[in-house]
Amino acid sequence: MTTIDVAVRAEAELGEGPTWDAEAARLIWVDILGCRVHTYDPATGRRTVRTTEQHVGAAKPRAGGGLVLNLRDGIALLDPDGSLRMAHREAVPGRRANDAAVAPDGSLWAGTMRYDETPGGGTLSRLTADGTHTTVLDDVAVSNGTGWSPDGRLMYYIDSPTRRVDVFDHDGGRISGRRTLAVVEDGAGFPDGLTVDADGCVWVALWDGAGVRRYTPDGRLDRVVELPVPRVTACAFGGADLTDLYVTTARTGLTAPHPLAGSVLVVPGVGKGLAQPSFAG
Template identity: 75%
Template structure:
């Protein structure tokens, strides 16, 4: 069993989207169905909880301060000054925001999915720093993990029900092209992901009770077994970006493990990459 510790004891229904905020030296994560954004300072143990307007798929730091959030009906900002304001709205009945990530150029990539997880009901879109939104992938099911190689030339993406981790080349316009499979996943559904400083891709496995690491050529070279069935996403954090934080869920489990819904951490798991803040 991997040396897994508990960073935050919590009973989140659908814990998701861990992100290390380097400026504030804290972890940000969400409980999607609880409509809550959590923060955690591992040095002091200080925690905060903010209730959002709607179900919240992801929350990321913003260069101008506050957080950009992927909500049920679109993307908005909590800036601590004006409260909440929308940046981009997409009102689609039966659909909500899911995972999101900030690209090296400061754009926000945000996914959607139907509540019933119907095939073709979700999208992946890019919100540029100037506020321009563009749908890049449509007809996906459960838009999940998003990440980039250390040099920014590759983009990784997960549509969970496909059981595939895919990779794209990043074009001069910062849009992905030439989609192909990096790796197929058999032990659970691939969910959120993180890319480390060596270009390896770490993926949380929903119903797989583990995090897998894949090398840039798609080889599975490390398995972190976890004490919960439904890890949802992972991110490197801590002052030196060597601790792997893992969010987990209780949703749909008749007899969840006592740690389901908590945030786990594997100290010294690897070396992560600094995550950019949203530039909009």
């Protein structure tokens, strides 16, 4: 029987982007619409919250300390002393940041979307350590989960309204050969965030699907973890041995939210994750 625990009881409007910061042994996650960056230390229970002036789609650790933030108007660097500076500014009316991920080479892959989710209104871009910004995909509706295979040769990607989990060939920051790994059927929710485990399997959070699915590298569905809240947004492995799956959830748009909607849930010992790189900039 799968055990589901509450890691952080919260009422996040749109909890997203759980990331295990191995250096600090803590979980980082955001409330996009609440403009908050959260951290949680499972060993001590210590939590911190930093409020941002803009909607924040993701927060990832930096190799030199601090965080990189995917904000509404661009990508910012939060230094260890608490100061904030923009690394790339790209303010587009009606558009905001969404999920992001750090590639094996230390570059940040950051997604955007229109607030009204207009098809083609979002992007996926790449920011390198030296500040070079490149738009990789420019015809996206809701840019969401991004992750890489254990050898870095494949990149998995979700544009949620398509209901697909896509896979690309990845080489030196370039992607090609887009194809479908899996499709989430009607009635099962929409694919949202994702993480890749040590076996190369892809774990996908299901918005309005009340669960997380695990797909094998050949696209076969081989596990479903059912959760008590409908709007499951993203997942990541954490803990000292990377065997605990942390899952963020949302309350936004629900007329009668479940008491745990907006909390961070954890599924102990459900698999084995990969150590995640920090942003090199």
